[in-house]
Amino acid sequence: MRKIPAPLSEFDLIAQLFAPMAGEGALGLLDDAALLKPSPGTDLVLTKDALVEGVHFFPDDPPASIARKALRVNLSDLAAKGAVPKGFLLALGRGARQDDAWLAAFAAGLAEDSRAYAVPLLGGDTVKTGQAFFSITALGEVAAGRMVMRQGGEVGDFLYVSGTIGDGALGLRLRLDSSADWVKRLQPEHRAYLDDRYLHPQPRVALAPALLAHARGAMDISDGLVGDGDKLAARLGRRFDVDAVPLSPAVRAAIALEPSLLDVALTGGDDYEILAAIPPENAVAFEERALRSGVPVTKIGALSPIDSGAEWRTRDGLIRDFVCRSYRHF
Amino acid sequence: MRKIPAPLSEFDLIAQLFAPMAGEGALGLLDDAALLKPSPGTDLVLTKDALVEGVHFFPDDPPASIARKALRVNLSDLAAKGAVPKGFLLALGRGARQDDAWLAAFAAGLAEDSRAYAVPLLGGDTVKTGQAFFSITALGEVAAGRMVMRQGGEVGDFLYVSGTIGDGALGLRLRLDSSADWVKRLQPEHRAYLDDRYLHPQPRVALAPALLAHARGAMDISDGLVGDGDKLAARLGRRFDVDAVPLSPAVRAAIALEPSLLDVALTGGDDYEILAAIPPENAVAFEERALRSGVPVTKIGALSPIDSGAEWRTRDGLIRDFVCRSYRHF
Numbered sequence: 001m002r003k004i005p006a007p008l009s010e011f012d013l014i015a016q017l018f019a020p021m022a023g024e025g026a027l028g029l030l031d032d033a034a035l036l037k038p039s040p041g042t043d044l045v046l047t048k049d050a051l052v053e054g055v056h057f058f059p060d061d062p063p064a065s066i067a068r069k070a071l072r073v074n075l076s077d078l079a080a081k082g083a084v085p086k087g088f089l090l091a092l093g094r095g096a097r098q099d100d101a102w103l104a105a106f107a108a109g110l111a112e113d114s115r116a117y118a119v120p121l122l123g124g125d126t127v128k129t130g131q132a133f134f135s136i137t138a139l140g141e142v143a144a145g146r147m148v149m150r151q152g153g154e155v156g157d158f159l160y161v162s163g164t165i166g167d168g169a170l171g172l173r174l175r176l177d178s179s180a181d182w183v184k185r186l187q188p189e190h191r192a193y194l195d196d197r198y199l200h201p202q203p204r205v206a207l208a209p210a211l212l213a214h215a216r217g218a219m220d221i222s223d224g225l226v227g228d229g230d231k232l233a234a235r236l237g238r239r240f241d242v243d244a245v246p247l248s249p250a251v252r253a254a255i256a257l258e259p260s261l262l263d264v265a266l267t268g269g270d271d272y273e274i275l276a277a278i279p280p281e282n283a284v285a286f287e288e289r290a291l292r293s294g295v296p297v298t299k300i301g302a303l304s305p306i307d308s309g310a311e312w313r314t315r316d317g318l319i320r321d322f323v324c325r326s327y328r329h330f
Numbered sequence: 331m332r333k334i335p336a337p338l339s340e341f342d343l344i345a346q347l348f349a350p351m352a353g354e355g356a357l358g359l360l361d362d363a364a365l366l367k368p369s370p371g372t373d374l375v376l377t378k379d380a381l382v383e384g385v386h387f388f389p390d391d392p393p394a395s396i397a398r399k400a401l402r403v404n405l406s407d408l409a410a411k412g413a414v415p416k417g418f419l420l421a422l423g424r425g426a427r428q429d430d431a432w433l434a435a436f437a438a439g440l441a442e443d444s445r446a447y448a449v450p451l452l453g454g455d456t457v458k459t460g461q462a463f464f465s466i467t468a469l470g471e472v473a474a475g476r477m478v479m480r481q482g483g484e485v486g487d488f489l490y491v492s493g494t495i496g497d498g499a500l501g502l503r504l505r506l507d508s509s510a511d512w513v514k515r516l517q518p519e520h521r522a523y524l525d526d527r528y529l530h531p532q533p534r535v536a537l538a539p540a541l542l543a544h545a546r547g548a549m550d551i552s553d554g555l556v557g558d559g560d561k562l563a564a565r566l567g568r569r570f571d572v573d574a575v576p577l578s579p580a581v582r583a584a585i586a587l588e589p590s591l592l593d594v595a596l597t598g599g600d601d602y603e604i605l606a607a608i609p610p611e612n613a614v615a616f617e618e619r620a621l622r623s624g625v626p627v628t629k630i631g632a633l634s635p636i637d638s639g640a641e642w643r644t645r646d647g648l649i650r651d652f653v654c655r656s657y658r659h660f
Contacts, residue, residue, distance in 0.1 A: 027480075030481065031411075031480040031481070031549075032411060033410075036374040036376060038374055044366040046366060046469075047453065052458065089378040091421070093382060122376055123378055125378050125465070127380045127382050127463075130461045131461055137376075137419055149361060
């Protein structure tokens with residue numbers, strides 16, 4: 001890595017670390033504002049998620065991982081709307097721990113994902129604070145009038161979820177309960193998998209075209225499947241098949257060691273998977289398109305009339321209840 | 331004011347305090363993302379400025395004032411680009427001091443400015459932190475290809491500044507040096523004026539059409555006129571007439587009591603006025619249009635060849651130098 005002379009001024013910080021990942025519309029990060037030329041016939045989709053040190057990441061997490069997570073949680077929101085990412089802005093709250101080497105590593109991780117997802121930096125702000133934060137606004141485009149709404153969906157639509165559920169929540173729990181019996185007994189490769197899933201969410205950008213083509217409604221699951229599952233087409237009821245929820249081998253292994261972890265997986269958050277309402281007549285086409293895009297999807301339930309509420313049923317007929325349905329921010 | 335039951339959950343906070351100022355594209359703040367339909371024939375202008383407790387505002391500043399400043403510093407950037415504000419997103423970092431009453435007052439101030447400047451809330455994020463922060467992304471529109479660039483301007487262009495310079499910097503100094511002799515001797519109405527100018531910057535939104543019509547380059551002055559004055563059309567030199575810089579009666583009175591405050595006024599920041607490069611042939615039209623828009627503008631210099639550097643000259647022929655040209659963020 002190129003040696004960075006310390007300490008960097010705000011100007012140098014921007015010029016050396018962030019300008020290399022800036023897009024054309026960023027004007028070299030030397031103007032008051034960025035410029036984005038909307039593609040004709042598109043709507044703009046905007047999302048903003050902030051990460052705070054000690055709240056959304058551990059102070060000793062690798063800076064590159066924090067950067068990638070900060071960007072990816074926003075890309076996850078855009079994907080859920082069927083949007084193609086076009087750029088992002090970053091407010092960087094530099095805390096006491098964020099020395100120049102830390103920031104260089106952060107910028108390197110951000111640049112890597114900026115390239116990987118073809119989403120340039122457009123602008124932002126760097127400020128001093130005690131407890132670091134990273135607030136990203138991401139912008140995407142979608143064909144005019146076609147954004148996939150969270151409140152879309154009709155009675156009878158199948159509920160699909162991408163990927164596997166609970167990996168991030170158990171990855172976090174690994175860190176918090178490191179002396180727990182199940183953590184010690186879990187195989188090292190399962191621990192590594194869960195840890196990676198917590199640190200590096202996989203925004204389902206590749207699924208966006210399938211959602212745009214086939215979904216009546218969709219959302220990003222970030223605060224736990226059970227709680228977030230109440231929010232899709234919230235004017236309707238829904239039935240979920242607990243046993244259909246896709247779980248990774250690592251999560252299955254953890255639950256085998258400690259059965260209470262099933263609830264953690266279903267309500268813990270940090271999934272960054274997509275929950276979508278797919279009309280039955282689109283189900284086959286959606287599954288095929290998702291398969292071609294490389295994103296596994298699983299049918300886990302269906303929307304129902306409002307009076308049926310939100311029902312989580314196991315295959316042996318039990319109805320599950322959850323004390324805490326989702327992650328609470330405060 | 332309506333009684334707010336405490337403590338508010340994130341959901342209630344959004345529904346009760348922020349949804350009332352949400353625009354149509356905010357989708358009730360109930361989706362993963364916001365929707366913005368760009369007007370045909372326009373470019374999008376994006377800016378992002380964050381305010382941190384104890385850095386950009388005092389912990390005991392009125393919450394409504396903090397909210398208004400957080401929005402206004404972003405509107406100031408849009409105005410400098412000739413853009414019409416269309417909406418904003420807010421990341422709200424709720425610190426230890428921000429109880430529900432505090433947040434209700436913050437939201438009330440934000441709602442007031444959201445109405446006053448016709449700029450709806452589109453979305454955002456609320457997170458928990460120790461030291462509060464407010465990161466706003468504002469979006470504006472400008473006719474395609476017409477954004478007023480910071481790097482615009484040619485040799486011979488006049489340099490104009492809006493409003494008066496140094497009010498915010500001396501307002502801040504009042505707070506920091508409250509026992510200084512000049513503070514005690516300054517008339518109460520001057521103290522009140524400076525304090526208000528520090529707390530409530532006036533974004534020059536009304537000047538945007540005049541800039542769009544007549545300016546070759548423009549920028550927002552936030553880190554001090556002298557330092558920011560180096561950044562407009564940075565590939566050129568510039569001459570400034572120190573004695574032409576518009577100062578308010580309050581700043582003049584303060585400088586009369588303490589002459590060193592002139593440098594504070596010129597380099598201290600927190601002006602949120604506009605510096606613009608106006609071709610001489612447009613000068614009369616620009617002044618007239620600015621007058622009609624209710625924003626005073628003053629000619630304070632001109633762009634010159636690069637080899638002349640940045641020269642600050644007084645009317646008795648002295649060349650001024652400044653030890654510290656602008657506010658340093660870190």
